Amino acid sequence: MKDAEPLIKHCLERYDEINHELSIFMTTVRSWFETHPKLTRCSFPTIHSVKSRLKDRLHLEEKVVRKLVDLPDQPHAEDMFRRLTDLSGVRVLLLHQEQFTALHAELLKKTSNDWCLIEPPKAYTWDPESVEFFKKLEIHTELKESHYTSLHYVIRPKIDSDVVCEIQVRTLFEEIWGEVDHTLNYPSPTENIACSEQLRVLAKVVGAGSRLVDSIFRTANPVAPPPAEVIEEQPESSVEHLLQVMPSAITPPAETPMSRPDEEGPPINPEDDPVGR
Template sequence: MKDSEPLIKYCLERYDDINHELSIFMATVRSWFETHPKLARCSFPTVHSVKSRLKDRQHLEEKVARKLADLAEQPTNEEMFRRLTDLSGVRVLLLHQQQFVTLHTEFLKKTSNDWHLVEPPKAYTWDPESVDFFRKLGVNTELKESHYTSLHYVIRPKAESDVVCEIQVRTLFEEIWGEVDHTLNYPAPTESVACSEQLRVLAKVVGAGSRLVDSIFRTANPAPLAADATEERSELSVEHLAQVTPSTVTPPAATPTIRPSDEGPQDLPEESAQR
């Protein structure tokens, strides 16, 4: 029988020990996005805004308990602590999807020479066209039954460091959905069937909004929005998006894994706009 109490106690103690270093690294990551000459300090910035937070201790306790419940065997204290990859978080907001291209390119340059990528970048999405978009960027995709949508990076200052930061990148429209879902559907899923269905509809409306903003910018500036941009995607209407279901998603290598959302918008920033 698995025992969460010693794991929770250990993880909270380790979290308190490195809290100062977490704060410093988080501030460094946030500043990199906010001051980058090609992403923020330019005539038409890619980054709209940036938020950050440290993990709340109560949420950390809940996270350890959830992760333990998903494991087949009891991990060691340190193994569990290393699984907690969102102790600090930075959220980067963009106006439209095409801006992911520039940001992803610059971020990979940074991690190839400096920060350590803990795992390959991953995009959570329900939209088939978004799957195709991220596939062309070389990013793996995963489907969450909650319709959670975001591009995730997990980094450490160096591979052996205990300090870790989760970076979420999403559009402003996707941020709206995340905040509504976080308020009504996390940590315990809503018991209202109507509310659950409306959240799914909202996800599709948000997808249509992001698609429309993409189209507006392409219309205003017919030239490519970024160097080495992906091939232009066909337009999806609001009516078409309303008919799309998660089962139509086909990721680059295999059918995406469907699993309950346990690391969605609830865990990033802890203030009003935090997960």
Template sequence: MENLIPTPQNDDDAILALLDNMKHELGIFMDGVLRYLGDHPDLRVGGKQIVHSYKSRLKDREHLRTKLARKRSQGNPVLPEDLFRRVTDLAGVRIIHLFQEHFSQIDRLIRRKVDAGDWVLGERAKAYTWDPETAEYFRGFDLDVMQKPTSYTSVHYLIRPREDSPICCEVQVRTLFEEIWGEVDHQINYPVPTKNLACGEQIKVLSKLVGAGSRLLDSLHRVHQSDREPGA
């Protein structure tokens, strides 16, 4: 007799099938977001592109399966009917810039697209940071600022083509220094935190160096700009 009792395995198989069916449309929308932000002519200052680099990715089946298992182990399982509401990073774009002060222009460009009705924010954008000075900077924008003990710094937008669409692209905006920290932490300390005390401490130290490096870059940029002003 066919087993009609729902099981975690049945749910996961159904969810992975939903991902397979939606992957093409997710990719098309993600590519449009990436090109709009990554190459936009308005993101140029002094003839130079604000965006240092950009990347995108579609979550594959195995990473999604791992995420589903992790949520289930935390007592927060995802059901097939909840997939596109609960898992909002199936498509992801990362925009990397050099100077923190240029974040305002990237944020303005995203808001302009939303105000025109071309995109919809799935929720209020969030700025994650451990650093009080960076948190204070982000409070000057229309963002929910979350100070986290994990040393992570990034701004996240959930972008949909329309309010009722299941398609969602998570856009992460961060500096190049913050990207370096994030890549190191992702390999050593995520999604399962390292149990090596020395590694954990060194990751925290690296975050402090990243914060200092970002401030130094902004200071260098301001000095350079003042030297180029007429009469300087």
């Protein structure tokens, strides 16, 4: 039978040992996002705001117990400690989904030259449309029944360091759902069926809102159409000649983007949510 007590004791001791270094690295990561010239110092900044936090000791104990349940055998104490990848957390908030592209590109540059990305980025979502979006960025995506939505990166300052930070990236709409769900549904799921259903409805409202914001920004910054082809003047000016040089088909009006509520998809397990816990 697996015993959580020695694991919890070891993990808490190791956490206390590196707490200072965790705090310094977390502050460095947060500052990198908050001051990045390409992501913050422009007419329409990619990043709206940034938050950070160190893992609460009580939540750390609960995390060890939950992880132990999923393991087939009793792990070594240090191995369990290395499995705790959200000891510090930074959450980056964006206005809309299209902004993930620029942030993802800059973060990959950073982790290829400095910080170590210790596992591939992973997106959690309930929305099939979001799955397609993240697939285009070559980001592994998981659908979750809990409707949690976020993009996760796990980094260390160097590959063999004990210091670790989990970065979450989400839109402001997704943050609303996450905060409400965290308050009512964490660490134990609510037993109120009506509340659970309302959280599911809120997730769909949030998804529709996020797509609408994307549409608004695409409308505000449309792609410039190619220059019109100039028709050389011809001596003929008859109606018959104009019919020969002008296109005869009428171009239909562009369809208005429609937001479509999707069927349920996934979010990440709240247990893996680093920020605010």
